[in-house]
Amino acid sequence: MVAVLTGACAARRRAWPVLALACAFALGLALELGLIAPAQAERIRDLASVQGVRGNQLIGYGLVVGLDGSGDQTTQTPFTVQSLQSMLTQLGITLPPGTNPQLKNVAAVMVTAGLPSFARPGQQLDVTVSSLGNARSLRGGTLLMTPLKGADGQIYAVAQGNVLVGGAGAAQGGSKVQINHLAAGRVPDGATVERAVASPFLQGETISLELNSTDFSTAQAMTDAINTELGKAIFGDESADEAIDAAANKGAQILAG
Numbered sequence: 001m002v003a004v005l006t007g008a009c010a011a012r013r014r015a016w017p018v019l020a021l022a023c024a025f026a027l028g029l030a031l032e033l034g035l036i037a038p039a040q041a042e043r044i045r046d047l048a049s050v051q052g053v054r055g056n057q058l059i060g061y062g063l064v065v066g067l068d069g070s071g072d073q074t075t076q077t078p079f080t081v082q083s084l085q086s087m088l089t090q091l092g093i094t095l096p097p098g099t100n101p102q103l104k105n106v107a108a109v110m111v112t113a114g115l116p117s118f119a120r121p122g123q124q125l126d127v128t129v130s131s132l133g134n135a136r137s138l139r140g141g142t143l144l145m146t147p148l149k150g151a152d153g154q155i156y157a158v159a160q161g162n163v164l165v166g167g168a169g170a171a172q173g174g175s176k177v178q179i180n181h182l183a184a185g186r187v188p189d190g191a192t193v194e195r196a197v198a199s200p201f202l203q204g205e206t207i208s209l210e211l212n213s214t215d216f217s218t219a220q221a222m223t224d225a226i227n228t229e230l231g232k233a234i235f236g237d238e239s240a241d242e243a244i245d246a247a248a249n250k251g252a253q254i255l256a257g
Contacts, residue, residue: 044209044222044225044226047211047212047222048209048210048211048212048222049209049212050208050209051207051208051209052200053118054117055114055116055117056114056115056151056156056197057112057115057151058113058148058149058150058156059110059111059149060110060111060146060147060148060159061108061109061110061111061132062108062111062143062144062159063080063083063084063087063106063107063108063109063143064107064109064129064135064138064143064144065105065106065141065142065144066105066140066141066142067104067105067106067135067137067138067140068137068140069104069105070104070135070136070139071103071105071107071135071141072103072108072131072133072134072135073104073134074100074101074102074103074106075102076134077108077132077133077134079132079133080103080133081100081101081103083108084101084103084106087144107131107133107135107138108132108135109129109130109131109132109138109143110129110130110132111127111128111129111130111146111148111191112127112130113125113126113127113128113148113157113191115150115156115193117199118196118199119193119196120193120196121193121194121195122192122193123192123193124189124191124192124193125159125189125191125192126186126187126188126189126190126191127143127148127159127186127187127191128184128185128186129163129184129185129186130183130184131184135183136182136183137165137183138165138182138183138185139163139165139182139185140163141162141163141185142160142161142162142163143159143160143161143162143187143190144160145158145159145160146158146159146160148191150197154195155194156193156194156195156197157191157192157193157194157195158191158194159190160191161187161188161189161190162187163185163187164187164188165184166181166185209222
């Protein structure tokens with residue numbers, strides 16, 4: 001009886017390496033086929049953004065000059081002539097009463113830009129210039145100094161520079177060929193920031209994180225990860241005063257919600 005038990009134990013010991021090798025092979029095959037998803041860690045910056053840290057949109061109205069006869073038809077776009085007369089008056093040039101210039105090398109345009117968060121005076125921005133009238137092309141034109149305003153009506157940047165148009169066109173004998181759009185272009189680094197936007201970031205005792213996709217489990221997992229590293233994060237609803245009060249009472253530095 002003892003000999004039988006001893007033989008069985010020896011057989012099991014000889015089978016262990018084979019079983020271990022088979023398990024390792026099965027695990028590797030499962031990972032290769034995607035049957036078992038490997039553990040992954042996501043960065044907080046990919047899951048959430050800091051509350052109050054965002055860009056702002058700027059807009060302005062201006063004139064593009066120097067066009068090769070492809071500007072606005074002033075009889076159909078009287079605001080182009082009015083804008084030109086107003087600009088000349090500011091420069092000290094007064095046109096005789098009743099003068100109605102017939103211009104073909106000027107176009108009224110709308111200028112837009114994005115003001116990134118933490119932008120400081122002197123920083124350069126790219127601007128987009130789009131025809132507002134019936135100009136056929138802005139190619140070769142120069143955008144004159146244009147103030148760019150935010151939603152509050154304040155001037156945050158000033159734009160000026162040569163307009164780059166990505167399209168091309170030609171016409172001859174009644175035939176016309178055009179590639180892309182000619183009535184819009186860009187001025188790289190064409191705007192200079194004149195005023196910074198006040199940000200509530202780091203002005204209080206807490207930093208609130210807003211999830212890109214609202215999910216309670218993700219918010220709780222993020223809170224646990226921050227607590228593991230810093231020990232000063234709580235999970236709560238940003239709209240609940242109780243969560244904010246709790247953060248202040250506990251000395252929390254980050255709100256995840």
